[in-house]
Amino acid sequence: MKRFQDSQGSEWDVVVGRASWGVFLFLFVPVEGEEARQVTLSATSADEAEAALARTDASELRRLLGDSEPRVP
Numbered sequence: 001m002k003r004f005q006d007s008q009g010s011e012w013d014v015v016v017g018r019a020s021w022g023v024f025l026f027l028f029v030p031v032e033g034e035e036a037r038q039v040t041l042s043a044t045s046a047d048e049a050e051a052a053l054a055r056t057d058a059s060e061l062r063r064l065l066g067d068s069e070p071r072v073p
Contacts, residue, residue, distance in 0.1 A: 003031070004058040006065055010034070014061055016041075016049040019072075024049040028065050036071035039064050 001015045011031040017038065019025055024046065028037040043049035056064070 002053060002056075002061065004061045006062055012061075012065065014053065016046065016053055018046070026053065026061075026064060026068075027071065028068055037065065037068035038071050039068040 001013055003011055003013050005011055010033075013029045013031060015027050015029070017025040017027040019038075019040075022044075024041045024043040025038045026041060028039075030036070041049050041052060043052055
């Protein structure tokens with residue numbers, strides 16, 4: 001998990017999640033308010049997805065949050 005601030009100063013936690021058919025996601029969970037969001041990764045394994053999160057900096061997380069969609073339960 002990583003915590004970062006979006007361009008408006010709101011804090012988000014981002015974690016690796018998994019959807020159907022083995023698709024990995026970054027799940028963006030707001031610390032306060034708002035709704036959870038998600039963006040699909042090109043990772044093919046949980047280890048690869050976790051490594052992607054580890055090397056993704058706050059600037060890139062802000063960009064990915066901007067590209068994300070509302071979380072589908």
